[in-house]
Amino acid sequence: xxxxxxxxxxxxxxxxxxxxxxxxxxxxxxxxxxxxxxxxxxxxxxxxxxxxxxxxxxxxxxxxxxxxxxxxxxxxxxxxxxxx
Amino acid sequence: xxxxxxxxxxxxxxxxxxxxxxxxxxxxxxxxxxxxxxxxxxxxxxxxxxxxxxxxxxxxxxxxxxxxxxxxxxxxxxxxxxxx
Numbered sequence: 698x699x700x701x702x703x704x705x706x707x708x709x710x711x712x713x714x715x716x717x718x719x720x721x722x723x724x725x726x727x728x729x730x731x732x733x734x735x736x737x738x739x740x741x742x743x744x745x746x747x748x749x750x751x752x753x754x755x756x757x758x759x760x761x762x763x764x765x766x767x768x769x770x771x772x773x774x775x776x777x778x779x780x781x
Numbered sequence: 782x783x784x785x786x787x788x789x790x791x792x793x794x795x796x797x798x799x800x801x802x803x804x805x806x807x808x809x810x811x812x813x814x815x816x817x818x819x820x821x822x823x824x825x826x827x828x829x830x831x832x833x834x835x836x837x838x839x840x841x842x843x844x845x846x847x848x849x850x851x852x853x854x855x856x857x858x859x860x861x862x863x864x865x
Contacts, residue, residue: 700817706824721825725844732844733784733828740790740824741805744817760809760816 698746700780703757707766707773708738741765744780753777782830784864787841791850791857792822825849828864837861 709715715737722735743760747753757775766773793799799821806819827844831837841859850857 718825721848724848728844728847730840730844731829733830735828736826738824738826740822741802742820742822744819745815746817756814760812760814763812764805764808 698748699750700744700746701750701753701777702780703743703745703753704776704778705741705743705757705761705765705773706738706776707741707761707771708736710770710772713770739765750777750779782832783834784828784830785834785837785861786864787827787829787837788860788862789825789827789841789845789849789857790822790860791825791845791855792820794854794856797854823849834861834863 718735718737721737722732725732725735743757745753745756747756754775754777757777761773761775762768802819802821805821806816809816809819827841829837829840831840838859838861841861845857845859846852
């Protein structure tokens with residue numbers, strides 16, 4: 698078994714309203730910052746042991762499907778790196 | 782001016798309790814997943830125009846300092862990529 702960290706990033710699908718991001722963008726503009734757009738996402742770093750990177754990725758993928766993301770409104774991606 | 786996307790990742794500092802991550806970890810374990818640890822972070826993707834990548838990074842850094850992160854409890858990092 699090897700120690701991996703799987704990073705799952707969960708974003709709202711294109712077209713789903715994100716009032717929190719909109720509020721953050723306006724707050725930055727009120728502070729004098731110029732920006733074209735702001736998107737927010739949730740990131741989960743998951744430490745797990747697995748026989749291969751592929752296996753770690755499959756398990757993180759299943760975690761996203763079953764709990765971390767809501768497939769109706771979210772897209773997600775998974776990246777796996779080996780842990781020291 | 783060039784179009785950039787600055788990605789600001791805001792994490793809790795080491796040692797700051799994260800009850801939401803702890804709850805998510807337990808929920809995954811109840812679903813039968815084995816994992817050693819789970820850390821959550823907020824990620825902001827900010828589209829902005831700047832004369833250089835360095836300048837875009839400096840501005841995103843200032844946004845993090847002034848609004849996106851709370852220096853008492855958060856660490857953050859900034860990554861800048863050129864936008865098509």
